[in-house]
Amino acid sequence: MSLNIVTAQNEIWLNDGTLINTQQYKVDETSVIYKNKKGKAKILDKQSIFAIVNAKNDTIYFLTHDSLTAQMSERELFDFIKGVHDGYSYNNGGILASSTTIGFMSGLFMPLFGFSPLEVPVPNTVLVFASGLSKDKINLENKSEYYVKGYNVSAKKKKVINAVEGSVAGLTLGTIAAYLIIR
Numbered sequence: 001m002s003l004n005i006v007t008a009q010n011e012i013w014l015n016d017g018t019l020i021n022t023q024q025y026k027v028d029e030t031s032v033i034y035k036n037k038k039g040k041a042k043i044l045d046k047q048s049i050f051a052i053v054n055a056k057n058d059t060i061y062f063l064t065h066d067s068l069t070a071q072m073s074e075r076e077l078f079d080f081i082k083g084v085h086d087g088y089s090y091n092n093g094g095i096l097a098s099s100t101t102i103g104f105m106s107g108l109f110m111p112l113f114g115f116s117p118l119e120v121p122v123p124n125t126v127l128v129f130a131s132g133l134s135k136d137k138i139n140l141e142n143k144s145e146y147y148v149k150g151y152n153v154s155a156k157k158k159k160v161i162n163a164v165e166g167s168v169a170g171l172t173l174g175t176i177a178a179y180l181i182i183r
Helices: 073-087 093-114 122-133 145-182
Strands: 006-014 020-027 033-035 041-045 051-054 058-060
Touching: 006 033, 006 073, 051 073, 058 073, 073 145, 093 145
Parallel strands: none
Antiparallel strands: 006 020, 006 051, 020 033, 033 041, 051 058
8 A cells, every 4th residue: 555645635434434534644554544624633444444535536445355245346335335324414303303392292291181101201102113114305216226225224223313312302301391380
């Protein structure tokens, strides 16, 4: 590998789908050193890097095939990783807002109408389950099957996390509001 410093807009793709944009990077035997947005040097172990796409759109793969990745080509696995990245990046604020609202209403009104504390989380549990089954409103038609698989894995996880976080926050606020009203 080269020890020359490359200066241009480059993409460093990590194995977990994280994308790092950098103007400069340097590759040595065991690591890649790059400058972050603040100009500070950061070091990445080569084993955590899937690929670097340089400003000329050349792709340098760091992946070493093993029994898990041998079923996909480098290009297919790269599509999967890009899908994972985009799935995490997809803004699905609607689930967070609706789960917060349902949580608040459950926490507020269910105690006021005589429901037991064990019944209060039921609407939130249903919402969290439904969020994992819901489809995104993003067009995936022109994407490879591997991109879609990666996208679906991470988008589903993010939707469920948003639903849980919103439900807990809303339920907590609603329960506090109900306590203050009943008191």
